[in-house]
Amino acid sequence: MTDWHSNEGSSYPLGVHYLPEEDAYNFALYSKTASAVTLLLYAKDEYATPVVEHALDPFRNKSQRTWHCRLKRAELKGASFYAYRVEGALGDDPRFWHRFDPEKVLCDPYARELFFPPGASRAAAVGNGSNAGKAPLGCLPVPQEVFDWEDDQPVRHTHDLVIYEMHVRGFTQHPSSGIDDNKRGTFAGVIEKIPYLKDLGITAVELMPVHQFDPGEKNYWGYMTLNFFAPHHLYSSNKNPGGAVQEFKAMVKALHRAGIEVILDVVYNHTTEGGNDGPCYSYKGIDNSAYYLLNNNEGDPYENFSGTGNTLRTDHPVVQALVMDSLRYWVKEMHVDGFRFDLASVFTRRSDGSVGESPVFAHIAADPELNGVRLIAEPWDARGVYQLGRAFPGIDWHQWNGQYRDTIRQFVKSDAGMLADAVRRLYGSDDLFPDDPFHACRPYQSVNFVTAHDGFTLYDLLTYSRKYNEANGHNNTDGHEPNHSWNCGWEGDEGVPQEVMNLRLRQAKNFMTYLLLSNGTPMFLAGDEFLQTQKGNNNPYNQDNETSWLDWDRLQQMSDHFAFVKKLIAFRKQHPTLNRSRFWREGVRWYGDKGQLALNHETRRFAFYLAREADDEVDLYVMINAHWGGAEFQLMEPGPWKRVINTFLAPPEDFVTDGEEGIDQPTFFVGSRSVVVLVRTES
Numbered sequence: 001m002t003d004w005h006s007n008e009g010s011s012y013p014l015g016v017h018y019l020p021e022e023d024a025y026n027f028a029l030y031s032k033t034a035s036a037v038t039l040l041l042y043a044k045d046e047y048a049t050p051v052v053e054h055a056l057d058p059f060r061n062k063s064q065r066t067w068h069c070r071l072k073r074a075e076l077k078g079a080s081f082y083a084y085r086v087e088g089a090l091g092d093d094p095r096f097w098h099r100f101d102p103e104k105v106l107c108d109p110y111a112r113e114l115f116f117p118p119g120a121s122r123a124a125a126v127g128n129g130s131n132a133g134k135a136p137l138g139c140l141p142v143p144q145e146v147f148d149w150e151d152d153q154p155v156r157h158t159h160d161l162v163i164y165e166m167h168v169r170g171f172t173q174h175p176s177s178g179i180d181d182n183k184r185g186t187f188a189g190v191i192e193k194i195p196y197l198k199d200l201g202i203t204a205v206e207l208m209p210v211h212q213f214d215p216g217e218k219n220y221w222g223y224m225t226l227n228f229f230a231p232h233h234l235y236s237s238n239k240n241p242g243g244a245v246q247e248f249k250a251m252v253k254a255l256h257r258a259g260i261e262v263i264l265d266v267v268y269n270h271t272t273e274g275g276n277d278g279p280c281y282s283y284k285g286i287d288n289s290a291y292y293l294l295n296n297n298e299g300d301p302y303e304n305f306s307g308t309g310n311t312l313r314t315d316h317p318v319v320q321a322l323v324m325d326s327l328r329y330w331v332k333e334m335h336v337d338g339f340r341f342d343l344a345s346v347f348t349r350r351s352d353g354s355v356g357e358s359p360v361f362a363h364i365a366a367d368p369e370l371n372g373v374r375l376i377a378e379p380w381d382a383r384g385v386y387q388l389g390r391a392f393p394g395i396d397w398h399q400w401n402g403q404y405r406d407t408i409r410q411f412v413k414s415d416a417g418m419l420a421d422a423v424r425r426l427y428g429s430d431d432l433f434p435d436d437p438f439h440a441c442r443p444y445q446s447v448n449f450v451t452a453h454d455g456f457t458l459y460d461l462l463t464y465s466r467k468y469n470e471a472n473g474h475n476n477t478d479g480h481e482p483n484h485s486w487n488c489g490w491e492g493d494e495g496v497p498q499e500v501m502n503l504r505l506r507q508a509k510n511f512m513t514y515l516l517l518s519n520g521t522p523m524f525l526a527g528d529e530f531l532q533t534q535k536g537n538n539n540p541y542n543q544d545n546e547t548s549w550l551d552w553d554r555l556q557q558m559s560d561h562f563a564f565v566k567k568l569i570a571f572r573k574q575h576p577t578l579n580r581s582r583f584w585r586e587g588v589r590w591y592g593d594k595g596q597l598a599l600n601h602e603t604r605r606f607a608f609y610l611a612r613e614a615d616d617e618v619d620l621y622v623m624i625n626a627h628w629g630g631a632e633f634q635l636m637e638p639g640p641w642k643r644v645i646n647t648f649l650a651p652p653e654d655f656v657t658d659g660e661e662g663i664d665q666p667t668f669f670v671g672s673r674s675v676v677v678l679v680r681t682e683s
Contacts (some may be wrong), residue, residue: 005051008060009068011603014080014325015229017078017112024072025413029108029662030318031287032065033098035317036087039069040105041079046283047117048133051077059120067319068491073143078243081115081137083107086286097294097301099284103130106285107303108204109322111138112329113230113244113454114212122216123172126280137224138283142242147249152330155261155335155545156372157203159576161444162516163263163568164202165522165566167191167548168210168235171526174549184329187244187251188679194258200529200562201569204261206376208453210235210248211264213279214272214488220544221453221617223342226281228326245334252335263338263374269346274309275302290318293353307348307382312511314347320360328369338374340400345377345385348393355385357544361393373397376447389432390439398521408450409461409484411604412507414626414673420599422626423590426608428519430585435583443583446520450511451528452481452505456538458511458524459531461485462504463493468536471543479539494534505561506673509647509654513567513675516572517622519579526550528566530570531558560651587611591636593625593670605670609637621678625670632667641678648674 006022007148027039037369041052047599054069056062057536063071084107088100104125107114114136172189181248192203197205197372209222214229222232236244245537252262258570271291273284276299283291292664293303293311302310313319325540330336347358363369376398379387404425411422424431428443435441453459456467465487469479488507492502508531526532540548555562572578575665578586590597594603603626610620621641623633630648636643641660668678 001596008069008373009070011063011066013110014066014321015108015112016138016140018071018143022072023069023074023143023319024070024368025076026068027082028066028068029286030066031088032318033287033291034062034067034086034088034100036605037061037067037084038100039071040085041076042081042083042137044080047081047119047137051079060190073127076140080140083135084286097298099280099288101128101280101285102107103128103132104280104285105130105132105137106280107136108138109225109227109282110287111227111230111326112141112365113139113242114227115139115241115515116215116233118394120216122214122279125281126277141239145242145474145573147245147246149249149253149335152256152335154320154335154372154507154664155204155256155259156337156374157261158444158581159522160573160581161261161579162202162226162572163204163206163369163447163521164197164200164526165206165208165265165449165494165523166526167208167453168232169544170548171550174546174551176552177550178552183237185237187247188229188237190251191254191625194254197255197260201573203259203335203573204263205267206263206523208265209267209342214279216277218246218544219272221541221542221549223267225267226272226379228268228322231331231592235494248335249319255423256335259375260356261337262335263340263376264336265340265342266326267325267342268314269312269343270308270310275304276300278309287318290316293349293351295353297527303349305349305381305383305385305680306343308559308670311346311349313351314358314360315350319361320363323360324363326366327364327373328581331373332369338376340376340378342378344377344394344397345381345387345392346387347394348387349425358393360387361577364394364423364648365396374494376400389429390434391660392644396445398445398447400523401432401448401520402519403432404520405450405452405455406428406446406478406484408511411626412514412673413484413486413512414628415442415484416604417601419603419626420527421604422597423608426514426518430583435585442581443519444521444579444581447523448515448520449493449523449525450515451525452523453525456483456485456536457532457534458508458528459504459533460536460538461511462488462507463491463533465491466535466536467538469580471537471547472539472541479537483538493535501555503673509564510673510675512568513647513677514624516568517578517675517677519584521579522572524525527554528553563651564655568645577610577617577620580613581606583594584610587613589633589636593623593633595634595636605631605633607633607679619680621680623668623676623678625672625674628672630669630671630674634667639680639681640682642678642682644669644679645675645677646671647676651661680682 124134169185374666431440
């Protein structure tokens with residue numbers, strides 16, 4: 001009996017898959033509007049001329065909107081790579097602007113790994129004409145390639161979750177990292193630094209984009225995705241076919257063994273193909289109108305809600321399938337624990353650019369393979385949609401809380417009128433995530449952060465009152481503003497008076513203390529634990545150099561700050577009462593420095609008492625002084641208390657792990673711009 005799929009290929013799954021029972025490869029590519037598709041197969045050392053050109057017959061190799069074929073391994077003539085040529089009419093309907101070019105070599109959106117020939121060129125993909133020999137190619141799967149996961153299981157943290165935002169290359173690329181040259185800036189380099197991460201105490205890494213992005217676009221951060229399945233090839237020290245996949249898996253497995261969650265920053269809102277003048281690598285040439293939001297302007301047809309030239313059409317079934325298939329792949333095959341969605345509000349954009357409900361959120365919620373996966377949203381887009389809190393359609397998602405960042409920055413630098421908001425952010429932002437019977441939001445949905453990749457580092461936040469982005473090539477017009485930064489009385493890092501440096505170091509401790517005492521999910525930028533500097537550049541997206549690479553020499557230079565942060569993380573993990581599954585509610589009492597809390601415009605001081613939740617925990621009394629003058633705080637709860645933290649003091653007295661005994665007086669002096677934390681073990 002004839003097997004239809006063996007002869008004609010199967011339309012599912014998309015991409016290329018090796019079938020060991022047939023010793024054959026199945027190829028499947030979606031294109032509704034193409035009139036002809038040719039599969040191109042390339043030998044290992046010949047990237048311009050295919051060893052096989054297999055034209056797909058629409059009467060035999062097409063099912064509905066998917067083109068497919070199945071070839072025995074012997075028919076591949078030793079090929080290692082593959083791509084497509086896709087032909088079709090250009091169309092004259094503004095809803096269907098097509099970009100078909102029969103000379104363009106196009107890579108498969110579902111390729112699991114990409115190869116860039118020595119002559120790979122972004123410029124060759126721009127405009128009409130051939131890019132043969134200069135186009136990225138998909139790698140054919142290696143038969144019998146396996147990875148031994150052993151007993152690897154997902155890692156799930158709750159009260160002890162502390163997220164560390166990390167750039168894979170920047171983490172170990174600097175010579176000071178101590179990593180061998182061939183592993184610096186790679187997944188293997190991350191593995192070698194796991195003992196450091198465990199010592200610091202973080203429990204999750206949020207990796208800036210590791211999906212394959214375009215090395216020719218010069219976006220160091222990686223927010224210009226070319227393929228949503230393949231790991232970025234330059235982050236692998238293993239240059240063999242399949243090496244990047246194997247090395248990524250090894251990194252995940254090693255992080256899991258250390259009890260560290262792996263969260264990927266994913267960019268399902270746009271691609272590296274940019275606008276009308278951008279390259280045609282894949283999606284544009286395969287089915288432009290299916291993959292992108294288009295308008296009726298032939299000269300500038302791409303909607304740009306991402307700020308990067310194009311926006312994926314996430315209300316189209318093929319894009320929804322792409323997103324879902326990608327998420328499942330990284331969870332099932334690569335064992336990642338969660339995702340942070342860049343500009344997640346783009347999912348709510350309809351085909352006409354308006355904002356409405358998106359099926360993507362329902363698809364994710366209903367998918368059993370994504371059950372329990374940590375989902376984090378950047379709840380806005382680049383064109384005005386701002387959905388922070390209950391407005392975001394993913395009702396149970398975590399969200400980057402930009403209001404937390406801005407409020408705490410302003411409060412710490414002593415801006416007036418910020419106390420009420422600072423209290424609310426520390427409490428868990430229940431104004432954004434309502435704690436009522438109907439909404440029943442949770443405080444951990446708020447991802448609290450003061451710094452992230454997009455903006456100043458912690459040190460620069462205290463060193464520069466304006467940004468210095470000239471090196472980025474945009475005349476210092478790029479970068480987030482307002483920064484709410486303050487240089488502590490001296491601009492820059494040269495010739496700093498000692499009293500200014502002392503204040504900067506104290507303020508750095510204050511920021512980290514606020515962050516790790518707040519209810520919610522804390523996140524901080526890699527390097528802030530030893531006060532990494534970018535010399536005032538708050539948008540180094542294209543700085544693949546020492547501006548962005550972590551300078552590990554600062555770990556010794558700023559060892560006191562590192563020790564303080566390490567103790568803070570341990571303190572938070574030891575006291576689950578700080579980060580509860582519910583808001584603190586009646587467990588917290590708020591005070592001023594002289595009694596009850598008064599939310600006056602000029603007030604810059606407050607205190608709070610947090611009662612333990614369990615018998616094996618402790619009560620906390622925290623006094624916060626964001627004023628430039630010290631003050632006697634009246635202790636509103638009976639002692640005896642032990643002082644643990646006093647950021648006004650010099651190390652190592654600023655954090656006394658065992659506590660300073662005998663504080664039973666009615667008042668406690670809190671120095672200018674400082675935080676004091678007391679603990680009480682007795683009822």
